[in-house]
Amino acid sequence: MSEKRRGIQSVEIGGRILSALMRHAGPMMLKDLAAEADLAPAQAHAYLASLKRAGFVEQSPETGRYLMGPFAVRLAMARLRTVPAYREVIAAATRLGTELGLMVTVTVAGPQGATVIHRFDGGETLNVNIRMGTVYAPGDTATGRVFAAFSDVGSKDESVQRCGYAAVSDEPVPGVSAIAAPVRAASGALFAALTLVASSTRLAREEDAGKAARERLLDICAEAEAALVAAELAGVRDDSLGPLRRRRS
8 A cells, every 4th residue: 555545535635624724814704715725515514523522613603604623723732833043932931921920921823813822921920811812903912013014914103113112001811911012033024022910000011110121122022033033043034934033132
């Protein structure tokens, strides 16, 4: 038997369904998903039932449409964390969170928008719903504002571009504040965003502690970019990432 013919056909068909979902930013109707995967609707429905049980796919109870499930998201995030460049950024976020004792998230561009791939929990207990796979809309949060300012998604926020970070206080969650800053590639394209999340009393922008946290965030972002450059020069990078450089001296 040739190498081409070896394998489990049902796994390959399931992969076609997942690939179709991945290419679409929003939930899909069964007939559209089946057509995209080149399957009959009845055949696609049978595969979707198994993919749902495994957590790869979920179905909206309101519309009946299908979208990527929680296990698929966790699998994608785990894959990203094996890429050296992303490991460098995650390590920088962990250093920052450990040093300040605050929550830090790492967010990258995903098929559905700005997506959290890592969360370091600080010493505070916060009433926030942030986890791996959380997707931010451009402009709604500090992280969303960074993506709106420095990526090709959303309207450009010139004030964020000028100061190099975005900050929000008591929104969208009262009593919680956040400061986000970009990690950029040599071309200026956004590679990731690091976000500090803390109680508004600990992250007050006009207080010394808030200013110090902001400056340390910007320093860590510069260190992350320097680490990415070093990884590239050493030949340890994912070829799809392109050249990177350090933003700040």
